[in-house]
Amino acid sequence: MISYLQVENLSKRFGEQLLFEHISFGVGKGQKVALIARNGMGKSTLLRIIAGKDMPESGTVIFRNDIRVGILEQEPTLEAENTVFEEVFRSDAPALALIREYEEAVEREDTEALERLIPEMDAHGAWDYETTVKQILSELKIDLYDRKIRHLSGGQKKRVGLAKVLISNPDFLILDEPTNHLDIEMTEWLEEYLGRANMTLLMVTHDRYFLDRVCNQIIEIDAYGLFAYNGNYAYYLEKRAERIESRNAAVDKARNLLRTEQEWMRRMPQARGHKAQYRIDNFYKLKEAASQGVTERKLELDIQGKRLGKKILELEHVTKEFDGMCVLRDFSYKFVRGEKIGIVGKNGVGKSTFLNIITRNLEPDSGTISVGETVVYGYYKQSGIEFREGDRVIDVVKNIAERIDLGNGRVMSAGQFLEYFLFTDKQQYSPVEKLSGGERRRLYLLTVLMGNPNFLILDEPTNDLDILTLNVLEDYLKGFKGCLLIVSHDRFFTDKVADRVFAFEGDGVVKDFPGNYTVYKNHREEEEECREREERERKKQEPKPAPAATEKSGKQRKMTFKERQEMEQLERELEALNAEKQEVEAVLSSGTLPAEELMAKSERIGVLMEELDEKEMRWLELSEIENR
Numbered sequence: 001m002i003s004y005l006q007v008e009n010l011s012k013r014f015g016e017q018l019l020f021e022h023i024s025f026g027v028g029k030g031q032k033v034a035l036i037a038r039n040g041m042g043k044s045t046l047l048r049i050i051a052g053k054d055m056p057e058s059g060t061v062i063f064r065n066d067i068r069v070g071i072l073e074q075e076p077t078l079e080a081e082n083t084v085f086e087e088v089f090r091s092d093a094p095a096l097a098l099i100r101e102y103e104e105a106v107e108r109e110d111t112e113a114l115e116r117l118i119p120e121m122d123a124h125g126a127w128d129y130e131t132t133v134k135q136i137l138s139e140l141k142i143d144l145y146d147r148k149i150r151h152l153s154g155g156q157k158k159r160v161g162l163a164k165v166l167i168s169n170p171d172f173l174i175l176d177e178p179t180n181h182l183d184i185e186m187t188e189w190l191e192e193y194l195g196r197a198n199m200t201l202l203m204v205t206h207d208r209y210f211l212d213r214v215c216n217q218i219i220e221i222d223a224y225g226l227f228a229y230n231g232n233y234a235y236y237l238e239k240r241a242e243r244i245e246s247r248n249a250a251v252d253k254a255r256n257l258l259r260t261e262q263e264w265m266r267r268m269p270q271a272r273g274h275k276a277q278y279r280i281d282n283f284y285k286l287k288e289a290a291s292q293g294v295t296e297r298k299l300e301l302d303i304q305g306k307r308l309g310k311k312i313l314e315l316e317h318v319t320k321e322f323d324g325m326c327v328l329r330d331f332s333y334k335f336v337r338g339e340k341i342g343i344v345g346k347n348g349v350g351k352s353t354f355l356n357i358i359t360r361n362l363e364p365d366s367g368t369i370s371v372g373e374t375v376v377y378g379y380y381k382q383s384g385i386e387f388r389e390g391d392r393v394i395d396v397v398k399n400i401a402e403r404i405d406l407g408n409g410r411v412m413s414a415g416q417f418l419e420y421f422l423f424t425d426k427q428q429y430s431p432v433e434k435l436s437g438g439e440r441r442r443l444y445l446l447t448v449l450m451g452n453p454n455f456l457i458l459d460e461p462t463n464d465l466d467i468l469t470l471n472v473l474e475d476y477l478k479g480f481k482g483c484l485l486i487v488s489h490d491r492f493f494t495d496k497v498a499d500r501v502f503a504f505e506g507d508g509v510v511k512d513f514p515g516n517y518t519v520y521k522n523h524r525e526e527e528e529e530c531r532e533r534e535e536r537e538r539k540k541q542e543p544k545p546a547p548a549a550t551e552k553s554g555k556q557r558k559m560t561f562k563e564r565q566e567m568e569q570l571e572r573e574l575e576a577l578n579a580e581k582q583e584v585e586a587v588l589s590s591g592t593l594p595a596e597e598l599m600a601k602s603e604r605i606g607v608l609m610e611e612l613d614e615k616e617m618r619w620l621e622l623s624e625i626e627n628r
Contacts, residue, residue: 001028004067004172004200005050010059012045015434019045023059023226025219027172032194032201034211036236037221039438039466043204044074047176050202063172070170074177074437074464076161078149084160085145088137091168095126099133102126129169131565136166139189140182141347155181155347166193175203179210180463183347184489184517206467208233208492301476304407305454308337308482309374312455313358318367319508320350320357327353328364329508335455340477340484342494342517345504351487352382354504355457358485378453382460382487385444387432393443394418394428397450404450421446437464445473454482462490491517536610567622570615577615581608 005027012019019042027033037043048054050061051071063069078087089100098120105113121127137143140159149157158181165173173194179187187210194201194214205211211218212233220227220240227243229236313335320328327350343351356362358369359377387396397404397414404417412420418428421442427435435443441464448456456477462470470493477484477497488494494501495516503511503520513520584605 001030002064003027004029004031004064005202006060006062007050008060008062010046010049010061011057012042012049012054013057014042014045020221023221025226025228027200027202029200030198031217032215033203033217033219034215034233035202035204035219035221036467038468039442039464040436041221043221044176044436047071047174047202047204048073051174067171068168069172069174070165070168071174072161072165072176072178074180075154076157076164078157078161078164080148080150082149083146084142084149084152087149087160088142088164088167090164093168095124095129096133096167098124098126099130102130127565127568131569133167136163136193139193140186158182159186162190170199172200172202175201175205177204177206177464179205179207179489181347182489184344184491185346187489187491206462206465206470207490208467301449301472302406303449303476304452305456305480305482306376306407306452307374308454309372310337311370311372312337312375312483313372314368314370315358316368316370318357318364318369320353320362320364321508322353326508328357328510331367331508331510333512335483337483338481339500340480340498341486341500341502342498343485343487343502343504344489344494344517344520346506349504349506350508351504352459354502354510355379355459355485355487359457375455376451376453378448378451378456380445380448380456380458380461382463385432385440385447389433391432392429393423393432393435396432396443396447400447400450405452407452417446417450438466438469441465442469455485456480456482457485459487460489461486462488462493533607536607539614540610563622563625567619570619570622574612574615574619577608577612581605581612584608 003026007026008024010023011021017040019040023046035043035046045054048071049056051069052061053071053073079090082090085100085103089096089103091097098117102114102117102121105117121130140163142156142159142163144152144156149160152160162178162182165175178190182190187207191210191213201214203215215232216230218229218231218233218236220229220236227240229239231239314333316332318328318331319326343354345351353362357364359379360369360371385396394414397418402414404412404414406412415425415428419425423439423443427439432440432443441461445461461473465473470490474493474496477486484497486494486498495518498516499514501511501513501515501517501520503513503524505511513523515523584601587601
């Protein structure tokens with residue numbers, strides 16, 4: 001395998017805190033590698049060092065000379081005064097510069113420039129590249145080309161940064177939490193795009209479905225060193241468990257041997273100078289091995305929510321509009337104790353608005369909301385924790401309460417509660433701004449749970465949390481006795497925790513679906529396939545439109561750029577459909593198919609014939625325009 005990246009003995013500190021030490025690994029051409037570590041261990045810093053945006057204390061980073069490297073940071077660096085269009089197309093790549101010039105000429109309707117640029121686009125093969133660019137921008141919902149970067153939200157900036165790095169088409173792509181601020185549809189598109197893209201990838205992500213379906217190697221950094229696993233997330237979990245079990249067995253063995261060696265060392269102290277030196281040296285090595293902990297330091301969540309009465313939350317015919325756009329239309333629902341609901345939908349369809357309505361931070365336009373007397377909300381907001389500059393970690397907790405009631409008669413001091421959430425004594429007295437993004441999220445979660453809520457509302461709780469913390473949070477939420485509402489684009493998290501889905505489908509429509517996200521998605525896809533079949537049947541029954549009259553003027557109409565693109569796409573689709581048709585016909589002719597599969601293949605050949613007829617007719621229409 002051709003080596004694209006070699007990291008040797010990399011070390012880095014943040015102030016007095018050691019992030020990582022003597023890190024070494026390599027990435028070969030075509031590998032798609034995920035980096036896993038606990039929050040605060042410097043994953044983002046490591047990516048920045050590899051990309052040349054930060055410096056290590058020691059060690060080297062060596063890339064292959066002839067490759068182009070692109071990086072997406074958690075907070076992309078963009079030019080505030082550039083428009084979205086200028087920023088996305090800011091690249092030294094010749095084809096991309098040509099596309100930018102062509103798009104500007106189209107916008108100006110500059111025919112002279114277009115006559116010059118179209119042959120150049122042909123010569124550079126830029127049409128396919130332009131199609132890819134448009135697809136990326138479309139899938140990431142980037143259409144505000146004239147808006148200045150400084151006017152964009154954090155999520156919009158993240159999507160512009162992602163589009164920019166994908167469009168630059170680097171050989172080696174570095175991504176830091178690429179799915180943050182993407183809705184589920186965007187995440188699934190990016191997952192498919194990176195899965196089939198011919199590029200080398202190194203990324204940090206907490207999205208386990210994304211990781212499982214994109215990456216073929218996982219590198220884990222923990223207190224015991226660096227470990228590489230050649231496989232996806234499921235393979236990593238299996239092998240990681242084996243590694244920990246093996247390490248614990250080795251420590252147990254060392255401790256048993258140590259007892260024997262200690263007895264040997266105690267005997268005849270006056271003759272110790274005559275003991276075999278190699279055995280003495282081995283004793284100290286054995287002592288060091290036996291002192292290693294056999295269990296990992298792990299976050300534990302066992303906080304009891306307050307008692308929840310029979311009446312919880314009732315919404316009747318609730319409607320809300322913003323600027324003439326309906327985000328919630330005539331919605332009614334009665335919550336019951338113990339149910340766990342995942343809220344899914346595209347960005348901007350009203351999910352966060354819904355949360356603000358039920359917590360009475362926002363009033364509906366119509367309808368009634370009735371909250372039970374025993375309900376205690378715990379609202380984890382997407383915006384994250386608020387703190388004053390200079391606040392220490394312990395100050396954030398003490399400002400809420402000096403002592404924390406965990407339920408069942410258990411009480412902790414602020415310091416003990418922070419220790420319970422894996423904040424060391426040193427971290428407790430450090431400024432909050434020195435925490436990593438994931439550590440701040442963990443601190444925020446701590447402050448939400450301090451009030452012993454019995455109705456938890458979590459708006460994007462998975463952003464920036466490491467995978468190991470997510471596993472603990474998921475287990476806690478599965479056993480939570482109160483009500484739970486989750487807005488999350490993390491499909492794995494929603495599948496594991498939620499047993500019901502509120503699907504926000506736009507225009508105020510909210511579908512209540514029993515089951516997790518994957519069950520809902522499969523149901524929706526089946527409905528879409530059914531609608532497509534019905535639409536094909538309807539079109540089949542419609543009379544064919546009469547061919548358009550030929551222009552009578554002396555100047556014949558030229559094929560537009562969009563029509564040229566459509567024709568090229570049709571040619572590719574026709575080729576694929578014909579190939580599939582030949583395969584199906586060959587299978588049907590074999591005489592070896594069972595009756596059920598024979599029926600399915602027969603139906604498929606009918607669908608293929610219809611699609612071929614439709615696409616060939618359109619191709620002929622475009623061909624006539626091209627040949628005028």
